Amino acid sequence: MAKGKTNAIRILDSKNVPYKIYTYESNDGKIDGVSVAQKVGLETKKVYKTLVVQGNNKDIFVFVIPVEDELDLKKCAKVAEVKKVEMVPVKDIQKHTGYIRGGCSPIGMKKAYRTFIDEQAANLDSIIVSAGKIGMQVEVSVSDLTAVTAGQIVDIIKN
Numbered sequence: 001m002a003k004g005k006t007n008a009i010r011i012l013d014s015k016n017v018p019y020k021i022y023t024y025e026s027n028d029g030k031i032d033g034v035s036v037a038q039k040v041g042l043e044t045k046k047v048y049k050t051l052v053v054q055g056n057n058k059d060i061f062v063f064v065i066p067v068e069d070e071l072d073l074k075k076c077a078k079v080a081e082v083k084k085v086e087m088v089p090v091k092d093i094q095k096h097t098g099y100i101r102g103g104c105s106p107i108g109m110k111k112a113y114r115t116f117i118d119e120q121a122a123n124l125d126s127i128i129v130s131a132g133k134i135g136m137q138v139e140v141s142v143s144d145l146t147a148v149t150a151g152q153i154v155d156i157i158k159n
Contacts, residue, residue, distance in 0.1 A: 006132030033067025055082035
C-alpha cells in the first residue's frame with residue numbers, strides 16, 4: 001500500500017483542506033481509473049482522472065474528468081482558448097507535472113497550469129482524484145479542488 005505524504009497531500013494540509021485518503025494495491029498493473037474505483041469500492045462517477053494536454057501554442061493544460069468518460073479535444077481547445085490541443089505523450093508527463101502516469105494529481109504539479117474540471121463534478125459534493133502516486137487516491141470537495149487548483153468547471157467530455 002502507498003504510504004507517506006505526497007506533494008498533493010502536503011498542499012491540502014497547508015491550506016487546511018479536509019480530505020480522505022484511499023489506498024489500493026497496484027501490483028496487478030491495473031491502475032486505470034475504472035479499476036481503481038473498483039479497488040477502493042467507489043462508484044466510478046465519483047472517481048476522476050487527470051489528463052495533461054498541450055496547446056498548439058505549447059502551453060500545458062490540465063483536464064479532470066470522470067474515469068469512464070473521454071476527453072473532447074475540440075471542447076478542450078475552446079475552453080483553453082487555443083486553436084488545437086493534443087494529449088501530452090506519457091513519456092513527457094513527469095517532465096511537465098512532476099507526476100507519473102497513473103499517479104498524476106491535479107494538485108501540486110510543478111507549475112500552476114490552467115485546470116479545467118468537467119461540469120459533472122458540479123453535481124457532486126466531492127470527487128476522488130489521484131493523491132500524487134500510484135496506489136493512493138484522495139477525496140476532496142469539488143469547491144476545495146476548484147479553489148486549490150484555480151480550476152474552472154466546464155463541459156469537456158465527449159457526449
